[in-house]
Amino acid sequence: MAIGKLFIGKKVRELRLLHKANQSQFAERLGISTSYLNQIESNQRPVSAAVLLALVDKFQLDMSDLATGEIDRLLSAFSEALTDPLFEGYAPSFQELKLVVQNAPGVAHALIKAHQAYRRVSEQLASIDRELTRGMPETTPYEEVRDFFHFVDNYVHDLDVAAERLASELRQADDRQGGLKRRLETGHGVRISYDLEGDALRTFHAANMMLHLNKYSPLHTQQFQMAIQLAQLEAANAIDEIVGSAGFRSAEAAEVCKIGLQNYYAGALLMPYREFLEAARLHRHDVHLLSLRFNTSLEQVCHRLSTLQRPGQKGIPIFFAKIDRAGNITKRHSATKLQFARFGAACPLWNAHQAFESQGRIIRQLAETPDGGRFLSIALQVNKRSGGYTSHDTTYALALGCEIGDASAFIYADDLVGLSQPRYDQIGVSCRICERVKCPSRAAPPVKRKIGIDHHQRMALPYDIN
Missing domain, CATH: 1.10.10.2910 (Arc Repressor Mutant, subunit A)
Incomplete structure (x- = not known):
């Protein structure tokens, strides 16, 4: 399978800074000119196969250390911004989106920021009376x-x-x-x-x-x-x-x-x-054992697992989220292909919501997203009490997981991934961008699709998605 052009300027620059080298020194070690290295770091040119091999050989890196996870995150945010009804009639292909993100990431970031500003203005206008009485903070x-x-x-x-x-x-x-x-x-x-x-x-x-x-x-x-x-x-x-x-x-x-x-x-x-x-590798990401070993809370452990992205010493790419009872995601990060919705609630079929029904238990799930991505997801409920009987008890759920290819590194997957026919729950990112038209748990139709109404037939959903 051919490998597309790799624009990994940010990672090359991080690697150079990690080794405390200027561009001239780093270019000399790679056997390339300083101007070529400068173009690579600014994403004006992709890395060639020879440079890629030199990075792996001279700095003892696995190929996985050069994975473009930031491209996936930017691509997800960019794609979601373009699903807004504001862009109705414009449906760029995946290749078009990827071309912009890889070759002009600044443009993608700028459009995302512009879309955020548009949403803020729209929300303020929708509640103009309330906003006018207390200003526009x-x-x-x-x-x-x-x-x-x-x-x-x-x-x-x-x-x-x-x-x-x-x-x-x-x-x-x-x-x-x-x-x-x-x-x-x-x-x-x-x-x-x-x-x-x-x-x-x-x-x-x-x-x-x-x-x-x-x-x-x-x-x-x-x-x-x-x-x-x-x-x-x-x-x-x-x-x-x-x-x-x-x-x-x-x-x-x-x-x-x-x-x-x-x-x-x-x-x-x-x-x-x-x-x-x-320790994470030794205990196979058992969050309770890691909590005991480092005398830290479960939330601190889960959050720390999501930060193990040091160049040359990366941990398993995971996603992590903290969710309150209302479904608000108050913390989120994903180093996997699973990206959380930036707006709206999370998929109701995601096991994170079940954690509130199972106090003290780890809830496990094999999940599949509409694009065919498969993941191991674990969730647990956490309670925080700041005092005695009359104090406020805060309850929330923690969710973390990985792509199914890395699931063997987690103790929670031992009796799941080895099944001859494992069952994957069909989940999405959020209803507003999910393409599953037959999901009975759908809260709203996807923003890029039209709906049809049949007054003579009632299915699980009160409308058809065309």
């Missing part, structure tokens, strides 16, 4: 930050490496939690007091360098809050630089991103990359 900083993490593959190299380096220093001196406390006290003069109650998890008073933690929080939560405090003290400059280069449209988005990057650093500090990657 910017409502999308979280969406903007979500897209930032999505398009960097949910992996922030500089922060990850810095956190791993600090974790190594702390481990040499003490146990992990003791090391965090010692670093705060001796390295920064921060005293720790376990005296908070109620909803507050952490309060830091810079004037007297006192960190107050909730005395009723689980140990893993207290530990995570200490790690966040270290992120603020030790990685502030790196975080500011990353946020500054991201080009956010609003100050609110920049501040939200800082929180996300601090959380990222904290997770990488508690679950150092190489140690966590080895």
